[in-house]
Amino acid sequence: MNRILYTLLLLIFGLAGFAATAWAADGLISGTEFGAENEIIVKFSKAVDKAEAADPSHYIVFEESDPDIRLEISSVTVADNGKQAVLTFTDPLNSSKTHIVNVSGIGGVEQASSPVSKSYAGYLISVLISALLINNFVFTKYLGLCVFFGTSKRKETAKGMGVVFTIVIVVAVSMSWVLYQYALKPYHLDYLQIVVFIGLVSLTVQAVDTVLRKVNPVLFKSFGVYLVLVIANCVIIAVPLLMASNEYNYFETFMLSLGAGGGFLLALYLMSSVRERIELAKVPKSFKGLPIAFIVAGQFAMAFLGFSGLQLF
Amino acid sequence: MATDKTNFQLVANGILKENPIFKLALSMCPAVGISTTVINGLMLGTAVLFVQVFSSVTISLLKNFIHPRIRIPTYTLTIATWVTVIDLSLAAYFPAAYAKMGIFVKIIVAFAIITMRLEMFACKEKVSSSFWDGLGMGLGFLVGMVAIGFVRELLGSGAILGYDVLGFKPLLFFILPSAGFFVVGLMMGFFNWIEASYSARKKR
Structure with missing residues (x-):
C-alpha cells in the first residue's frame, strides 16, 4: 500500500519539475515574457535604435481573445545595449491570458509580432x-x-x-x-x-x-x-x-x-x-x-x- | 417481505429516529456548504425530497425486473435521471436560487442517503411503503437543512428568511463558509446532550 502511495506522490511532484518552455519567435523579436504585473519584456535579436524602440506608438499589444481592445502603454524603457525593451502598461495585465505584441518600424523591420504567455x-x-x-x-x-x-x-x-x-x-x-x-x-x-x-x-x-x-x-x-x-x-x-x-x-x-x-x-x-x-x-x-x-x-x-x-x- | 410499520411511523422514522443529517451523518456536503440561510436549506431540501421520493417509487415499481448483480448501477442511473429532471426544472423556473446553489443540486446524484434507502428499503418493499419511507427521509433531510440554516442565519446575520429580527449580529462568524463545520458539530453535540439527559431522566 505504501509503495502505491509513494508512486503517486512521486508522480505529482515529478510533474512539478517540468522545465518551462518559452515561446521562441523568428525574426526581430527573439523572446517575450511577462515582467511585473503591468510589464512585458521584449527581447530583440539584434541591437536596435534606442529612440525608435523607446517610442510607445511602435508597439501594439492586445489579448489574443480580444484583438480589438488595445492595451495602453504608458512608457517603454530600453536597455543600454539596445537588445531589450520593457513595456509598462497603465493597467495591470491578466497574465493567465495569451497576449500578442506587434512591433512596427523598429530596426528597419516593417512589422513583427510575438505571442506572450506564461509557460x-x-x-x-x-x-x-x-x-x-x-x-x-x-x-x-x-x-x-x-x-x-x-x-x-x-x-x-x-x-x-x-x-x-x-x-x-x-x-x-x-x-x-x-x-x-x-x-x-x-x-x-x-x-x-x-x-x-x-x-x-x-x-x-x-x-x-x-x-x-x-x-x-x-x-x-x-x-x-x-x-x-x-x-x-x-x-x-x-x-x-x-x-x-x-x-x-x-x-x-x-x-x-x-x-x-x-x-x-x-x-x-x-x-x-x-x-x-x-x-x-x-x-x-x-x-x-x-x-x-x-x-x-x-x-x-x-x-x-x-x-x-x-x-x- | 412487507414492513409492519404504519405510514405515519415510516415518515416519523425518517424525521426523528434516523434523521439523515444528525443521526446517520450522511449527505453532509450541503449541510456544511450552503446552509447559510433558511431559504437555501429549503430549496435544496425540496430537491432532495423530490429525488428521494421519485427514485424510491421507481425502484420499488421495477424491483422484480432488476438483476441483483447490477442493482447498484441501476440505482445510480435512476437517481441520475431524477436529478437531471429537478436540475433542469430548477434552472428554468428559479434561476436566481439555482445560481446560488451552484453545483450542489447536481451532486445530489452522489448522496449516500438516497442510494442507501433504495438498497435497504425500496428494493424489498411495496410501492406505497416506499413512497412514505422516501417522504420521511426527504423530510428528515429538509428539516435538518432548515434547522442548520435557521441557526446560522439567526446567529450569523440576525435574520430569518431575509427579514431582520434581532437587529444585531450576535455571531457574524457563523455565516462564514468554513463555520459550517463548527455549526454542524456543535448542533450534533447539542442534540446528543439533549438525548442523553432525556434518557437519563426517563430512567430515574
Whole structure:
C-alpha cells in the first residue's frame, strides 16, 4: 500500500519539475515574457535604435481573445545595449491570458509580432496546486464529506481510501472528458451530463473491481472495500462537471482530477492523524465521535483558507 | 417481505429516529456548504425530497425486473435521471436560487442517503411503503437543512428568511463558509446532550 502511495506522490511532484518552455519567435523579436504585473519584456535579436524602440506608438499589444481592445502603454524603457525593451502598461495585465505584441518600424523591420504567455507547464502545475491546496475539495468546497468522515478514523483506512479514490477519479474523469468532447458536445446532449458521468464512474468502479479481483487478489483484499464507497463521494461527480463547465483540455482535466484525488488523500491523512490522537484525549461525552470530528474539520478549513491567493507561477 | 410499520411511523422514522443529517451523518456536503440561510436549506431540501421520493417509487415499481448483480448501477442511473429532471426544472423556473446553489443540486446524484434507502428499503418493499419511507427521509433531510440554516442565519446575520429580527449580529462568524463545520458539530453535540439527559431522566 505504501509503495502505491509513494508512486503517486512521486508522480505529482515529478510533474512539478517540468522545465518551462518559452515561446521562441523568428525574426526581430527573439523572446517575450511577462515582467511585473503591468510589464512585458521584449527581447530583440539584434541591437536596435534606442529612440525608435523607446517610442510607445511602435508597439501594439492586445489579448489574443480580444484583438480589438488595445492595451495602453504608458512608457517603454530600453536597455543600454539596445537588445531589450520593457513595456509598462497603465493597467495591470491578466497574465493567465495569451497576449500578442506587434512591433512596427523598429530596426528597419516593417512589422513583427510575438505571442506572450506564461509557460504551459507552469499553468498546468497551477491547476494541480489549485485543486490540491487552494481549492481543496474537502476543506474549501465542502464536497465528499460523508466518505471523508466515514473513513478518516484510522490512518490505514485513510491511505487506502485516498489511493483508491485517486486512481478511480483519474481514470473516470479521463473517460468522461473523451465522451464529453467527442459525443456529448458535438450532438448537443449536454443535458445528459449527470447521467453519463455517474454512469462512467460506476462502470470504472465495476471494472477496477473485476480486474483487481483477478489480477491481484492480495491488493483486492486491502482495497476492495473502498471501491464501493467511491461512488458515494460527491467529488467524483463534481470534478467532471467542473471539467465540462470550464471547457478544460485533456491535460488540464488530468491535472484537475489528479489534484482532486491528491487533495482528498491529503485531507483524509491529516484528519485521520488528528482523530487517532483525539481518541486518547478527554472529549466531553456528547461531543465524542462525529461532533468533535466536525469541529476539527472546521479548524482545518480555516487553516486551508490561508492557501487562498497562493501563486507559484 | 412487507414492513409492519404504519405510514405515519415510516415518515416519523425518517424525521426523528434516523434523521439523515444528525443521526446517520450522511449527505453532509450541503449541510456544511450552503446552509447559510433558511431559504437555501429549503430549496435544496425540496430537491432532495423530490429525488428521494421519485427514485424510491421507481425502484420499488421495477424491483422484480432488476438483476441483483447490477442493482447498484441501476440505482445510480435512476437517481441520475431524477436529478437531471429537478436540475433542469430548477434552472428554468428559479434561476436566481439555482445560481446560488451552484453545483450542489447536481451532486445530489452522489448522496449516500438516497442510494442507501433504495438498497435497504425500496428494493424489498411495496410501492406505497416506499413512497412514505422516501417522504420521511426527504423530510428528515429538509428539516435538518432548515434547522442548520435557521441557526446560522439567526446567529450569523440576525435574520430569518431575509427579514431582520434581532437587529444585531450576535455571531457574524457563523455565516462564514468554513463555520459550517463548527455549526454542524456543535448542533450534533447539542442534540446528543439533549438525548442523553432525556434518557437519563426517563430512567430515574
